[in-house]
Structures are given as C-alpha cells and as structure tokens.
Amino acid sequence: MAINYDNFIVKPGESTQCAQCVVRKLALFQGVKLENLEWTQAIRQEQFILKPKRRLFEEGEPPRYAYTLFSGWVAQYQTSPDGGRMIHQFALPGDFIGFQAKSGHPIDYSAQALTEITVCAFPVKELNKVLKELPELSNRLIDMHSHTIKLCRQHMLSVGRKSAKQRLAYLFLELFHRVKAIGDLMPGTEEDSIAFPLSQEDLADALGLTSVHVSRTLRELTDEGLVSVRHRRLTILNEPALTDLAQFDKAIVIQDHPLL
Amino acid sequence: MAINYDNFIVKPGESTQCAQCVVRKLALFQGVKLENLEWTQAIRQEQFILKPKRRLFEEGEPPRYAYTLFSGWVAQYQTSPDGGRMIHQFALPGDFIGFQAKSGHPIDYSAQALTEITVCAFPVKELNKVLKELPELSNRLIDMHSHTIKLCRQHMLSVGRKSAKQRLAYLFLELFHRVKAIGDLMPGTEEDSIAFPLSQEDLADALGLTSVHVSRTLRELTDEGLVSVRHRRLTILNEPALTDLAQFDKAIVIQDHPLL
DNA sequence: AATATAGCTTGATATAAATCAAGTACAACC
DNA sequence: GGTTGTACTTGATTTATATCAAGCTATATT
Structure with a gap:
C-alpha cells in the first residue's frame, strides 16, 4: 500500500523558482506577496515528474504531501470494495491535490496521473503551519475549495439525474x-x-x-x-x-x- | 425569483447570544476567541425561523446571506431544466449553508427546510470582511469545507457506482x-x-x-x-x-x- | 364525521444501461 | 515484420430502474 517513491523523478533545476512560476497565478500561492514567497519556496520539495498511470497517493494512506499540479492531467477517484471506480474530479495545472484539513486521518481517495505530470510537493505539516502564518493563503484556499465544491455539485447532478x-x-x-x-x-x-x-x-x-x-x-x-x-x-x-x-x-x- | 422575506419570522430574544450558543461548538465560530465574539454578534442578523418546505435561498440568486443552521433539517439541491431535482447534501445543526467565495456570482443551488428550522443569518459582505480580520475563522472554514468535500465524494461514489x-x-x-x-x-x-x-x-x-x-x-x-x-x-x-x-x-x- | 390531499404501495409494462461474448484496430515491443 | 496486448466496437441478451396507472393510508381540513 505504501507509495513507491522510485516512481518519482526529481526534475532538473529549471522553472523551480516560485517567484517566476507560470502556474502560480492559478494556484494556491497566487495571493502570496512576493516577499513571502520564500516561505513557499522553503517548504516546497523538488518538483516531481510522474509517468502516466502512476499514483500520486492512494486512499487509506496518511497524507504526507499536498501537491500543486504543474503540468498534465490527474484523475481523482475512489474505489469500492467490489471493484467499482468512481472518478469524482479531474485535476488540471494549477489545481491543488491531496489536501485535507485533518492531516491525522487517512485520505479517502486516490490520485493517478493520466498523462506524464509534474507536481510541486508540499509537506502537509509545514503547510498547516504556513496556513496559520499567512492569512491570505487561507482565504485563497477557501476560494479554491469553494470552486471544487461547485464542480462537485454539478458533477453529482449529472451522474444522478x-x-x-x-x-x-x-x-x-x-x-x-x-x-x-x-x-x-x-x-x-x-x-x-x-x-x-x-x-x-x-x-x-x-x-x-x-x-x-x-x-x-x-x-x-x-x-x-x-x-x-x-x-x-x-x-x-x-x-x-x-x-x-x-x-x-x-x-x-x-x-x-x-x-x- | 426573489425571496419573500415574509417567510421569515424573527425569533424572540432567548438563546441569541453567540457567547452562550450551544451550537457554536459545531459551527463556523467555534474557533473564535470569546473576546472576538463581539464581531460575530455584531454582524449577525436576528435568528430566523422557517417553516417546512420554505426555501432559504434559491439557485440563481446573488447570495446575500450565509447561514448557520441552528436547529432542524435542510435539503440542499439543484434542479435541471427538465424538472429533475438532485439533493446533494442534507444540512444538520451547526452546518454552514449558502456561503460561496465569490459573492458577486449567483449561487448555483437551493436550500429548503425539511422541518421547521432556525438559522442565524450573516450578511456575506460583512462575513468576507471578518474572514480577512480573523484568520482563525478562515482556518475553521477550511476545515468545514474539507469535510463537506469529503461527504460529497462519498455521496458521489454511492450515486455513481x-x-x-x-x-x-x-x-x-x-x-x-x-x-x-x-x-x-x-x-x-x-x-x-x-x-x-x-x-x-x-x-x-x-x-x-x-x-x-x-x-x-x-x-x-x-x-x-x-x-x-x-x-x-x-x-x-x-x-x-x-x-x-x-x-x-x-x-x-x-x-x-x-x-x- | 365527511372530505380532501399528500405520501406511499403495488402491479404491469417499457427502457436505459449492464453484461456477456466476439471480433477489430492499433500502438508497443521484440 | 511479426506478435502481443490494450483499447475500442458491435451484437445479443439480461437486468435494474423508470414509467404509467390505480388503489390505499394516513393526516389535515372543513
């Protein structure tokens, strides 16, 4: 069940500066002032590349990282014991994946790369600390959650009716x-x-x-x-x-x- | 389409002090320090009572208030043009209803009382201001959103699979x-x-x-x-x-x- | 008490989608 | 260049759920 971190490939140095990141305007750290980006940079692990079909995380795991998707497509899904898979959301660049407020509990869904993807990984422990320090970040996350819920509702209307x-x-x-x-x-x-x-x-x-x-x-x-x-x-x-x-x-x- | 505010009945004075509120431990303002509750109290409108089947708000309206459900059951649903109704979530006391990050856009779902309900109404304009002032509130809202999304995913797995x-x-x-x-x-x-x-x-x-x-x-x-x-x-x-x-x-x- | 009404039940039938089963196209690999 | 495997297609059949329709309770209304 444990993730095999051999799946991850550290991406060579370019485009890893948050201040110059082209995805940032879409992502969690959009609202962060430039002078605060050192926080972001500091807690961010390297960018990772993942091959198609590889999993970023799996339901049942305790969440260790949350990710900003930098490039590619990701499917977020749940499986039921009898084998059914339900994809509840597709993630695109800029989307924030794998975060849940209570980091002590296992996550209830999985995320799988549909294409080759690049992600920026943030340790949830650090992230929670920064969320307390930088209120603009919290409000940004609220915006993103609000949007996620909206998409989720629409999707549910589709599937149900x-x-x-x-x-x-x-x-x-x-x-x-x-x-x-x-x-x-x-x-x-x-x-x-x-x-x-x-x-x-x-x-x-x-x-x-x-x-x-x-x-x-x-x-x-x-x-x-x-x-x-x-x-x-x-x-x-x-x-x-x-x-x-x-x-x-x-x-x-x-x-x-x-x-x- | 406009809400008929004759539907609302102002509740007589008792139990309207946020500091003594028995629901607060479950609700948005859980994390707010006692000395900051004056904010809450100040922006809160009176408590309202709504009869069964009455709507709190309707899809398409610009959101004016968000509500903490104080007592009773609420159904949150969307309708498709061809008449189908999809309830995506039931709300119980403590749940926070009708909030969306971008208050400039119409809301995309409706909320209807299933029993007689009591709600505390907060004007979204004020609420957004307070969210900026009190970071503990933002983090609380993140927790609640996170939980909402989790329930939503589970429900979707049910309906789809x-x-x-x-x-x-x-x-x-x-x-x-x-x-x-x-x-x-x-x-x-x-x-x-x-x-x-x-x-x-x-x-x-x-x-x-x-x-x-x-x-x-x-x-x-x-x-x-x-x-x-x-x-x-x-x-x-x-x-x-x-x-x-x-x-x-x-x-x-x-x-x-x-x-x- | 009589009546109306909304919510529930039950049966008969129709239909959308699932399942089972072959076959085909096509990219990946040796 | 042949082989393998994965994704897709298509047909035949089954099944779950919808639809239509009628009757049945309760509860509310007069």
Whole structure:
C-alpha cells in the first residue's frame, strides 16, 4: 500500500523558482506577496515528474504531501470494495491535490496521473503551519475549495439525474472549457479542440457508466456531428447543440475559477 | 425569483447570544476567541425561523446571506431544466449553508427546510470582511469545507457506482451517524433510532432514483429486518449487515466532523 | 364525521444501461 | 515484420430502474 517513491523523478533545476512560476497565478500561492514567497519556496520539495498511470497517493494512506499540479492531467477517484471506480474530479495545472484539513486521518481517495505530470510537493505539516502564518493563503484556499465544491455539485447532478448522452456531453464541455481557460499552459489547445488523454474507461468511471455503454453513446454524439474524439483529441463540432443537450452552464464551471 | 422575506419570522430574544450558543461548538465560530465574539454578534442578523418546505435561498440568486443552521433539517439541491431535482447534501445543526467565495456570482443551488428550522443569518459582505480580520475563522472554514468535500465524494461514489439498495443503506447510515454525533442537539434521538423527516421522494432525489423505486427498495430492506422507517422515525435494526451492504465507513463520515 | 390531499404501495409494462461474448484496430515491443 | 496486448466496437441478451396507472393510508381540513 505504501507509495513507491522510485516512481518519482526529481526534475532538473529549471522553472523551480516560485517567484517566476507560470502556474502560480492559478494556484494556491497566487495571493502570496512576493516577499513571502520564500516561505513557499522553503517548504516546497523538488518538483516531481510522474509517468502516466502512476499514483500520486492512494486512499487509506496518511497524507504526507499536498501537491500543486504543474503540468498534465490527474484523475481523482475512489474505489469500492467490489471493484467499482468512481472518478469524482479531474485535476488540471494549477489545481491543488491531496489536501485535507485533518492531516491525522487517512485520505479517502486516490490520485493517478493520466498523462506524464509534474507536481510541486508540499509537506502537509509545514503547510498547516504556513496556513496559520499567512492569512491570505487561507482565504485563497477557501476560494479554491469553494470552486471544487461547485464542480462537485454539478458533477453529482449529472451522474444522478442525466442520461448517458447528457452526462457525456456535459463532461466534454466542462473539460473543454476548463482546459481553454488555462489554454496557454496546455499544449495543443486550439480554437475548437484540445488534447484529451482520457480513455473511454476513464469517461465511464467518471460518469457512473460502463465503457461499453460509453462507446455506444459516444458513437451517437459523433454520428450527430456534435463532437469528435480521435487520436487523444477532443473536438467540439457543434457547441450550441451540445450545450443545450447537456444543460451546460459555462459560467458555473469557470466563472469563479481562480484565474478570473 | 426573489425571496419573500415574509417567510421569515424573527425569533424572540432567548438563546441569541453567540457567547452562550450551544451550537457554536459545531459551527463556523467555534474557533473564535470569546473576546472576538463581539464581531460575530455584531454582524449577525436576528435568528430566523422557517417553516417546512420554505426555501432559504434559491439557485440563481446573488447570495446575500450565509447561514448557520441552528436547529432542524435542510435539503440542499439543484434542479435541471427538465424538472429533475438532485439533493446533494442534507444540512444538520451547526452546518454552514449558502456561503460561496465569490459573492458577486449567483449561487448555483437551493436550500429548503425539511422541518421547521432556525438559522442565524450573516450578511456575506460583512462575513468576507471578518474572514480577512480573523484568520482563525478562515482556518475553521477550511476545515468545514474539507469535510463537506469529503461527504460529497462519498455521496458521489454511492450515486455513481452503487445499487439502489446500497445507496439507500448508505444514506440511512450516514444520516443516522451524523445525527447521533450531535445527538444532544437533535430532539428524539435514541440508542438505535432518530427522528427522520425525509419523505421517500426526498430520498429518491438524493439518490438519483424515483420515489416508486425507493418504496420498493425500502420494502426489501425492511423485510430483511435491516431498518425500519415509520412515523418519521428511522430505526437501524441490524447495523453490521447494513454497514456491510452499504460499504459504509463510519470513520470517513464523522472522523473529521468539526465536533470531534 | 365527511372530505380532501399528500405520501406511499403495488402491479404491469417499457427502457436505459449492464453484461456477456466476439471480433477489430492499433500502438508497443521484440 | 511479426506478435502481443490494450483499447475500442458491435451484437445479443439480461437486468435494474423508470414509467404509467390505480388503489390505499394516513393526516389535515372543513
């Protein structure tokens, strides 16, 4: 159950200065004054690179680090004893992963890299200390939590009350717009398409469906000319129709994104 | 769409002193030092009473107040345009309702009283100011958010990956234990039973099912002697079997409850 | 006491999604 | 260049849950 830290690769020196970090504007330390960034820098471990499918942490572990995702895609999920996997949230660069207030208790979910990822690791012990010292950090974390909860609610509405087709449409739009909102950090982002590393099984596990059913449903969406998912790329072909089908509200998903 | 404030009834003077408040140990202001409670008291509006089925706020409104639930049960839900209702969370005394970080945007969910409720109302404008002034408050809010997210994840796992029977069992156990954890504040709490105001339709809307199917499924649970729901009372008759069926983990639900 | 109403039950039927089972395309590896 | 394995597709069938419809309690209302 213990994490094998051989999975981690220390990243060579460049772009490890918090003060110059291009992701910081999206991340937890956005609000920290420059002169306080020494704190951040001091408690931060090196940046780590993780290969696709590798786990950042696993449910049941006591949390040792929290992470700012620097690049790549992460799936956060829970598993039930009978094997089902439920992805409750995908993380994108800038997102803060693995933090829970009571660090004494084991964490209740897992996080897995979907692409090669880079993360900045912060020991939770230090982090909790800094949270007490720098109030602007706490308020920043509140903003981010507030946004997380909002996404969580929307996702739950999807899973609980929408058809397979609607769920799929909703997820495509959510991810498309989240990626576009931070477009300059995501390689391969175009006007109406994005790089898209999710397998149909990932989609199924995020939507409470089976991969077989996702395949069929995706085919319908494709045949109707609404989207295209090929070669790890998602293209939105008819956004109005898709938005209407999914009952998607762009404002809710990105209105209070940290960046904006 | 605007709230009709005639719905609210100002509660007569007793028990409105924050310093003596029996709910405070569970609520946002738990961590506030006694000498700082004047802030709390100052920004707090009167306590309000709301009748069952009345709404505290509705999705689409700009949030004007956030509330500490003082007594009673509240359902927090979203509706999709085609009429479906999804209850994402039930609130109990001590819970903090209706807060979102960016107060400039409309709120994306509604809150409705399931019983007669009493709330303490805090204007979000003032609240944001106090959050900046009193760091202990921010950290407290982080704890509460962290717990909310945890419950949300668990609920999502239920809705996305469990059978109707398991979902129902899980929800019964979650609510049973949450109520018991604050038992002294909940009238009618016994060793193995609690007052339980939810209708089968409420259950259905929380679980992503129809009320017809809840009726049938509940019957199965009853026939198997696992629970009994009668006269607005929930009795857990066979907790081990129920826990096993639901794959319920009591620790996750209440381990980092504010009280503990 | 009579009546209305909301919540629950139960049966018959329909449907969305799961499951089981083969087969295909395609990238990764030797 | 062939082989292996993973992801995806497609068809046939089953199952869980939804839908439609009618009747049944309780509780509240007059």
